[in-house]
Amino acid sequence: MPDEQLVLHRRQKVPSMSESVRIVDVTPRDGLQNEPNPVSTQDKLVLIQKLVASGIKHIQATSFVHPKWVPQLADAEAVSAQLHRFPGVQFSALIPNLRGYERAVAAGIRHLEFVVAASDTFNRKNLNRSKSESLQLLADVGKKAERDSVVLRVGFSTCFHCPFEGRISARALLSAVRSSRELGTWRAALCDTDGMAFPDQITEALVLLKEELKLAPGELALHFHDTYGRALANTLAGLKEGVREFDATAAGLGGCPYCPGASGNVATEDLVAFLDGMGYETGIDLEKLLDAAQFASRFSSRPYQGHLLRAKRAGACGVTPTAAKAEVS
Template sequence: MSDFVRIVEVAPRDGLQNESAMVATADKIALVDRLSATGLRGIEATSFVSPKWVPQLADAAEVMAGIERQPGISYPVLVPNLQGYERARAAGADEVAVFTAASEAFNRKNINASIDESIERFMPVLERARADGVRVRGYVSTVLGCPYQGEVPLADVVRVARRLHELGCHEISLGDTIGVGTPRKAREMLLAVAAEVPMQALAVHFHDTFGQALANVAACIEAGVRVADSAVAGTGGCPYARGASGNLASEDLVYMLHGMGLETGVDLEALAETGRWLAGVLGRTTGSKVGRAMAPQQDLA
């Protein structure tokens, strides 16, 4: 396996969408541009979900118009259906992401549809994207647990991931939405999916509710995955998870990966500085331990 790990930075979308403090459009644009300067290869820029459901990202088109896209960086945006896809394309998006869950109960509560119905909803997106030459990333949430049904059978995770891959998603991100996973379970889940979907088409996405996200990524890296999602400053977190503390912080992930002898192409100093800047915009301290440890002393006073 390669010694390079590609990090998909999700703070501008998955991070901000669950933050209570409203963020100005100019700050969202600045966040993406700052992240673009750190060496990241993938930055999820925003979401074209209905503003009624995600008011924080109602300015998706303005954000896409304002960011300075850099060569060699992908800027996927989340779309829930064909209408969202068309809005995203009109705003200049050239990569999109679709989402479903491995838990029937979560899908029912979250989007009032079964897993199969949720996939049916975005099949027109996949068909249009294929015709347009647009790459599609697929998210599978609740892969290690659900706030409504508890355990999620591995067979369901595998079935959903395989289906998304068969439908044309170039990459499948496996998400521990409520952050209940532990390294052994994370590794077992990844390997079960990798038996049906090529490992090079898989990514992992861990929330840090129980403080296990870094350990889970390490276990999955050792099992062969080479793509991981994270959010600078540890922003976000699933609103359905009791005690949710946010996504895995990108700064912490980069520090660990570099310590494992792996390459990311990311400037850790610049990333940590961006995380502290974003935390300031949100009116709090950064959720990244590395970001706090690397802060100038006067920032810690």
């Protein structure tokens, strides 16, 4: 796509809205973990290289879970060993337990996401233990992280809806986040794992968390899946409540093993174009990001899940300035 077509996605900065937003690209972890076809370590590193080239500074590179459960990420150590090639980028990894913590730290990862579900049933299905057992593990991991100066983010899955329990109330989410905050003041990533959330739920939850736990917006991140096309609307709800950190995957890769047919995360390229258009700074070059998305899409077992790359392939995104001029004259 020529540069001038992408200009349509950039708007004159609106001064009051001109703030920077942190994009955490989770393609190598969330995007790939459910893909049935193996992706080589080398291809993962090329994908990371393309994401870095676009200006992305925060990448969730892998997950230290048992290879039996997530064979796609069995090369967590091998991927981690090469991340020194990308200075200036903050890499994180997901961990479910102490073993994952030890492996990740041994592999040199200094930013970790400990995962726990807001829904107890999902926690049992996904992690094979109760929510309270996960929180006990978080306490243990937290102590080690403090000792090792490792930065933790707590990723809460099924914050708004659970495939087994249905809608998760804002009060239930508050209770889960409160339990973790009693253990440590880690930042919380609120994940809409099956993509069922609506913007009003996002607003209600964020208002409640800020009021009851005195959380600053900077202590929160949002992680939306786009199963029903609501991720950008939910992003807007998050932005309005002051959240400035959002997860996404290139080409919208990903899914949920407990939600057959569920699509992946919001596509990073769609999110960046959306933020650019509203005057937020992301520091990401959309043209280069589309190159990364194009590369990422080859690892998906499903058709492309985002919007921007499809529009590019179809030659959409409007008429170029030159053509428009010719038409007028």
